[in-house]
Every structure is written in structure tokens, then in C-alpha cells.
Amino acid sequence: MATSTQENHKNHALHNEKVYQFLKQKKEFIDWRVTTSFYASLHFVEFKLFPLTTTFAGKKETFQSIEEFRNFFGEKSKHAARVRAVKDHLKECRTEYKELFDLSMTSRYRHYKFDEPGLVDSKIERCLLKIKESCLK
Amino acid sequence: MNTPSIENNTGLQVNIPKPNWEQVDDGNYNEEHVINAYLSGKESAINEISDALKRQKLEYLKTGMEYADDLLMKLKEQHNVLFEKIFLRQSEFKNIDLLIVLSSETFFAPVMSKIYDYTFEFEDKAASDIELDISYSYDLKALDTQKLLNDGYQYSREP
Numbered sequence: 001m002a003t004s005t006q007e008n009h010k011n012h013a014l015h016n017e018k019v020y021q022f023l024k025q026k027k028e029f030i031d032w033r034v035t036t037s038f039y040a041s042l043h044f045v046e047f048k049l050f051p052l053t054t055t056f057a058g059k060k061e062t063f064q065s066i067e068e069f070r071n072f073f074g075e076k077s078k079h080a081a082r083v084r085a086v087k088d089h090l091k092e093c094r095t096e097y098k099e100l101f102d103l104s105m106t107s108r109y110r111h112y113k114f115d116e117p118g119l120v121d122s123k124i125e126r127c128l129l130k131i132k133e134s135c136l137k
Numbered sequence: 138m139n140t141p142s143i144e145n146n147t148g149l150q151v152n153i154p155k156p157n158w159e160q161v162d163d164g165n166y167n168e169e170h171v172i173n174a175y176l177s178g179k180e181s182a183i184n185e186i187s188d189a190l191k192r193q194k195l196e197y198l199k200t201g202m203e204y205a206d207d208l209l210m211k212l213k214e215q216h217n218v219l220f221e222k223i224f225l226r227q228s229e230f231k232n233i234d235l236l237i238v239l240s241s242e243t244f245f246a247p248v249m250s251k252i253y254d255y256t257f258e259f260e261d262k263a264a265s266d267i268e269l270d271i272s273y274s275y276d277l278k279a280l281d282t283q284k285l286l287n288d289g290y291q292y293s294r295e296p
Binding site: 076080083087094095098099101102105106108109110111113115116119120122123 | 228229232241245249250253254257270272273274275276279280281284285
């Protein structure tokens with residue numbers, strides 16, 4: 001049964017996805033379409049991943065949250081920890097998660113301006129759909 | 138009986154517990170020498186450790202650059218992917234972050250799924266030597282390189 005923290009992540013993911021769809025329909029704010037879709041995917045993966053039990057150095061470890069996972073592995077940021085957790089424990093959508101992560105980082109270095117909204121939306125929709133399906137099934 | 142005490146030439150006085158200890162001061166050797174020897178030894182050890190760490194950090198940087206060159210070569214040979222520029226930062230002692238800038242045609246092409254899969258494998262293979270985090274971006278002319286520099290991407294190279 002999902003815990004309230006998991007439910008929060010799921011609801012937050014669906015909320016952000018709705019915002020993305022709304023902005024896409026309005027054909028506005030491509031920068032926020034990138035941001036909202038990435039944060040939807042972030043909450044989808046946290047919903048699916050935690051609590052996470054894994055074996056490290058022959059010992060079973062359980063993490064309730066990304067913060068615990070990050071502290072244990074000494075990752076430099078929560079984003080880096082999440083990328084690692086998805087890469088190692090959510091392989092079916094790790095490529096799509098990293099694609100959205102990179103798109104989101106690219107947005108920062110482009111001053112949130114995109115000249116190819118159609119291509120950006122196609123990438124977002126393909127990745128977000130895969131992540132959502134993988135996490136909610 | 139009064140507890141005997143020792144006194145050094147700085148005027149500090151310390152009580153010693155047993156009465157059969159006595160202090161002979163020939164004026165040439167005292168606890169100051171011991172402390173100074175300890176401090177200079179400690180300083181030289183710290184300097185040596187610091188130098189060793191700097192050397193190791195540079196080794197990791199060099200290893201990161203070698204992996205970057207290797208990856209770019211393999212992307213070209215195996216996937217026919219060319220890059221516009223690569224940026225590198227040493228985000229932590231053993232962590233090297235690579236940001237590979239591609240053309241927008243490549244970045245939005247279906248081939249990127251394969252590139253990411255290949256990149257994950259590449260990161261895993263490198264993990265015994267170094268912690269590599271590889272990301273992709275696109276269209277160099279649209280990127281704010283000053284912002285990249287501010288984020289620590291001090292190194293870069295073009296094809």
C-alpha cells in the first residue's frame with residue numbers, strides 16, 4: 001500500500017503534468033513546459049523508487065527518501081542522487097529520465113529560450129509518457 | 138608535602154604528580170623544542186598530504202579528459218555522432234562532469250536513446266577509475282558559456 005509520502009509524490013507528479021498539458025495547449029511558456037514536465041517526472045520516479053531496498057557491500061540497506069539515499073552514497077546533490085537511483089533501480093525509464101534532466105539543464109544555459117518548441121514538446125511527451133507508464137503500472 | 142612543579146621559560150607552571158621527578162635545565166633543551174619539533178613535523182606532514190592530494194586531483198582530472206576523448210571518439214566511430222564542443226568540470230575530488238554539446242538535429246533525433254544507453258554503460262565502465270557524470274546539450278551558439286564557466290565548467294574543447 002502506498003504511504004502518504006508516496007501519494008504526495010504521485011499527486012504532485014500528476015499536478016505538474018497537468019500544468020505542462022495546460023501550457024502546451026496554450027502554446028505558451030516553453031521554458032515552463034520543460035520545467036513542469038521534468039518536475040512531473042521527478043515526482044513520478046520518487047513515487048516509484050521509495051522506499052528502496054538494495055544491497056550495498058554485501059549488506060541490505062533501505063532508504064525511505066532521496067535524502068537518505070543521497071546521504072548514504074555521498075552524492076553531490078539531490079539531482080545527482082536521483083539520476084543515480086533511477087539509473088540503477090529504474091532501468092526501464094532511466095534513458096527518458098536523463099533526457100528530460102538534460103533538457104531541463106539545457107534550459108538553464110539557454111536562458112530558458114527554445115527556438116524549436118515542436119521538437120522540445122515531442123521529446124517531452126515521449127519521455128514523460130514512458131516515465132509515467134513505468135512508475136504507475 | 139608540597140607537590141613539586143616544573144616551570145618552563147615561558148613562565149607556565151605545571152604540577153607534576155610524583156615527588157621523585159626533578160628538572161635539570163641546562164638552558165639548551167626544554168619542552169619548547171619538543172613542541173616546535175611536533176609542530177614543524179605536523180606542518181611538513183600537512184604540506185606533504187596537501188601536495189599528494191593536489192597531485193591525485195590532477196590525476197583524476199587527466200583521467201577524466203582521457204575518458205572524454207575516448208567517449209567522443211567512440212560516439213563518432215560507433216554511432217556517427219559528432220559534437221560541437223565539450224565542457225568539463227571537476228565537481229568533486231573524484232567526480233568529473235562532462236557536458237557534450239551536439240547539433241540540434243542530433244539532440245532531437247531518435248538515435249539519442251541509443252546514445253544515452255551507451256553513455257550509461259560508459260559511465261559504469263569508468264567507475265573503477267573515476268566518477269563520470271555525462272550530460273548532453275545542444276546548439277552551442279545558443280548556450281551561455283559564461284554561465285557554464287560560473288557553474289565550474291573550466292575546461293572545454295572543440296572537435
